[in-house]
Amino acid sequence: MSGGIDRKQLVDIAGKDNVFDDEETLDAYSQDESFLPPRRPSFVVKPKGRDEIVALLKIANETKTPLVPVSSGPPHFRGDTVPEYGGIVLDLSGMSKILFVDREDRVAMIEPGVRFRELQAALRKEGMKLPIPLCPRETKSVVGSCLEREPHTIPKYHLDHCDPLSCAEVVFGTGDVFCTGEAAGPGTIEDKQKAGWRQKIRVEPQTELIRLFQGSQGTMGIVTWVTVRCEVMPGTQKPLLAAGDDLEALLEFLYRLVRMRLCDEAFILDGADMAAIAAEDGDVDALQDTLPRWILFFCISGYRILPEERVSILEKETREIAKLCNVGLQDAVAGLPAEKVLDITGQPCADTYWKLRKRGACQDIYFISSFDGIARCVEVMREFAGRNGLPVRDIGVYVQPVCQGHGYHCEFNIFHKGEDHAERERVKDAYESLCRVLLNNGAFFSRPYDLLPEMVYERDAVAGGVLRKVKSVFDPNNILNPGKLCF
Amino acid sequence: MALEESSQAYRQLREIVGEENITTDPVVMDTYVWQWLGDLVGEKGNCFMPLRPEAVVLPGSTREVQRVVKVCNRFGLKFKAHSTGWISYAAPLTEGVVILDLRRMDRILEINTKDMYALIEPYVTFSQLQAELMKVGLNCEVNAAGSNCSALAQAAAGFGAGYGNYHMGYGAGTLLGVEWVLPDGEVLKMGSLGSGCGWITSDGPGPSLKGIMRGHMGTLGGCGVFTKCALRVYHWPGPTEIVCENEAMPGYERFVNLPDNIAMYYLYFDDYEKRSEAICKVGEEDIGYVMGFMQRGLAILGLADTNAHFVDLKEDLFDALPSISFVVLLATHSREELEHQKRVLEKILEETGGGYIELLQQEPFNDVITLHLIKVGTLSAHAVCGRSGAFLCAPGSNAVTRRIAGRLESLSIELKKKYIEEGKLVDDGGEGTWGVVWDHGHTIYIENLVEWDPADPESSMAHVRLQEEVNKETIEKLSYLSSMGTFVEESAKMNPEDMVKLKDMTPSDLIEKSEEMAAAHSPYDAKLGPLLRNYHVWLRRIREQLDPNNSSDASPP
Known part of the structure; x- marks a missing residue:
C-alpha cells in the first residue's frame, strides 16, 4: 500500500510487468548521488503512455499519494528524483519513441525516454543535429535535460533558457491533459500536422x-x-583552442566571439574538467598535470553553401580579435587536439560519466552569472576551498555563455570520494556554505536542487509565494514530487 | 463617473503622486478613451471606447505605482497601466478604472555592454533606446509598430514583431529581469533580480514565472504594472550614429552614406513555397542581420506621403513590382564577409529561382528601405494609418511554420479582394501582407494588413466580416487561430453593456458559469478558449490567485 493505493490498482492500470515493489528496485529509486537522505518509494511504475499516466494521477489525487516522475537512467545527481515523501515513482524511460524528425522545419518530437545518442543518430540521417549540453551522461533523457533548462554549448542557437524545447504534452497534477503553445489547437495534433504545423511555436495567446x-x-x-x-549539420568545422592562466583575458575573448556571432560551440573549462572529459578511460590526474589552468574551446562552422570560404573569413576575423585580447589560438593544447575536444564534448559520455572519473563522485554547483561575476565567483570559490580544506585541484570549472551571450552558466564540479563517509560529509558542509557565499556574491541559483531551495526562496520570498499560488492551480493536492523547491 | 475630489480615494491618490500628476478633467481623460479599434467596440463611427476612467494619475516611481495599486485595492477601484498606448485595450474596459499613465518613468537606467542589456523604464521608446545603444556598438529589436512605441510594453505587456526577430528572437524573448507590481500591490522582482543577482535573466528560481506573465501577447495593462525591465541588446556592426535626411522622398528619412559593410537586397520569387524555402536557407546559412517582407500593396501605402500620392504611386509601381518577395539586410564585420554573404545569397536565389527587385535596389528606395529595416521609423505607421486611420491584420498575430506561411498568405489575400472591390476597404490591390522571420528562419510571422475608415460604420463592419471569414477559413483549412482576429470579431458583436457585465465578473464566476452564460458574457472566450484546450480557464485560475480583489482592469481573456 502507498497512501490508499494498493498494488492491484496499479497493475490494473500499467500491467503486472510494469509495477515493482521488490526491495532491490525500491532501493535503487530511493537515493542518488546527492546529499538528500534516502527515502524508499512504495512502488515503481513504468507507464507505457499518457492514458496510463492520467489514470495514475486520478488515483493518486483520490488517495493523496505522492508521484515522482523520472525519465533519465541512473546515476542521478540532483536529488530531484528522490521521493522525499515516499509514494510512487513513475519511471518514464520506457516511453522512448522518436515520434517524428522533420528536416524542412528543423524539429523533432520525442518521448521522455529518448536519449541523446539515439536522437542524434536519427537527426544525422537528415543532416541535422540537436545542440546538446556539454558531454551529457549516456543515460540522460533529452526531455529531462530540456525540462531542467540545461544549457547547451552553442550560444548562438541558445536564444532563450527554454531552448531547444518548443512544445509539450503535459498531464497536470489535476490529471488534465494539455498541449502547450501552438500544439494546443485548433484541432488535434494530427489535424495540425496534416495542415503543416510541426508544434514549434512555444506560446499560447x-x-x-x-x-x-x-x-x-x-x-x-x-x-x-x-x-x-x-539545427543543420555544418559542412565544415574549424575547432580552435586558447589557453593560459589569465581567465579574464579568455573571458574577454569569449565575450567578443559570442557577441559578434563568430562561432558555434564556445565554452571555457579549467584543467580539471577538461582532463576529466578528455581522459576518457585514462588517468585524469596525469592528464590534468599536463594541461594549462584555463582552456577556451570554440568552433567556427560553415554550412552547405561555400562553407570553407565562410570559415576562412570568420577565422581571419577571429584571429584579429584574439590578437586584441592578447590571446593565442592553437589547434592543440598540451597534445590535446581541438578536433578531439569537438568530438568528445558534442556527444554523450560513452563509458564512465566524466564527472565520476576523477574521484568516483561529484557534487555540482551551478548558477547563472553576469560577465563580471564569473571571475569574482571563481575567486570566491578558490578562497573558500582553501579555507575549508577542499583541494582546489579537485574542483573543476565550466563557463558557458548562454542566450547568445546574455549571461553565463557557471559550474563548479567538486570531485570527491563518494564512498569515504568523512570526505562526503566535509563536501556536504562545504557545498551548502559555499553556495550561500556565492549567492551573496551575485551567483543566481536559477535551478535550486537538493539542499538549496530553502536558501534560495528565503532570499526571494515573493517569487516563492507566487509559485505556491501557481502550484495550487496545477497541482492542488500537492501530489507531484512534494518537498521539492518551495512546495 | 469621475472620482470626487473630496473623496478619500482621490485625496490619497493625490497625496501619492502630487497635485500636478492627477486629473479628473473629462477633456484630458477622453484622450485615453479615444483609441485605435475603438470604432469596433463602442459607438460605431468613431474611435471613442465606451468608458471614461475615474481618474488619471502619473506616478513617477515604482513606489508610487505600488501605493496607487494599493489604494485601488483598498477602495474597490480598478487600475490599468498605460505607457505609449495603441489599441483599444489601453482604454478602461470596465467602470471604476484609474489609469496609471507611466510617461514620467522614461529613463534608460543602464546600458550594460558586457551582459548586453539595457535597463529601462516603461516610457522609453525604441528610438530613444536605439540611438543610445548605437553609440556603444549595440542595437535592439524594434517593433515594427513604430520606433515611437514603448520598448518595455512590447517585451513585457504587449505584442508585435520586428525585423530584428531574425537573430535577436521575438520581442518577448528579449526580456531579462522584470520589476512587476502585482495586482495586489506586492512587488515581484522576477528572475535573478529577486535573488539580488542583477537583471541577467527572467527565468527562475525554479519554474519561470514569465510563463504566466505573457504569451504571444502580454497582459495588455491588465495584470499589475511592469515598472522596470532589462532587455537584451545585440552587437551592431554599423555606425555609431545614423545620419539621415528626408529630401529624397517627401516625408521620408533615408540613410545617408551607407557604409560598405551594410547592404540591402529586395528579392522576388515565383511562388510562396520558393520564398519560404529561401527564407529558411538564409537562416540555415546564418547570413543576414535583419529580414522581413512587405507585399507591394503595403509597401506602396508606406512609401506614399498623401492619399493622392498613394494613387499616383500605385499606378506607377504596383505592376512594376513582383508580388512575392522578401528583403534581407546584410550587416557584417568586414567588406569581405559582406561579399561572402552576398555570394551565399546568390546561390540561394539560384536554387529557388529568385532574383533581385532592381527597382527597389536603387535610390531613393534602397536608402529608405534600409533605414526602415534598421530603425523602423515612420514608414510602417504611414502604411497602415496614413490612408484611413484604422487597420488590423486578418489574419495575424501568430508565427507559423514554413509549410503554412504561403498558404496562409494567399488565402487571406483572396478573401480580402472582394471587400476592396465593394469599396469598403483601402485598395492595396489585396496585397498587404507583412511578415518577419524568427529565430534563424525557424518560423515565419505573417500579418495581412487591412485598412478601413473608422468614421464609416460600413467600412468598419466590412473589416469585421473579413475577420470572420478569415478566421473560419484558417481554422478549418490550416488549423490556424488568429487570437487578435477573434478578439476583434467577437468584440464587434458585443454592445458596451455586455462588455461591462463581462468585466465585472470575477474569474471564479466565469469558470463556474454554464457554457451558455460564458458564451453570452464572453463570446471571445467561448470561441477561442475551447479551440485551445480551454487554456483560458487555466489563465483565469492563475489570475484569480494573483488578483484576489479583481483590481486589474484585465484585458481578455
Missing part, C-alpha cells in the same frame, strides 16, 4: 505554460512528449 514545467522538478505536471528545435 497570453501564457507560455511550458515555462512553468521547466525547472519545476516534476512538481507541476508530467510531460509525455516534447518537440525540440534542431
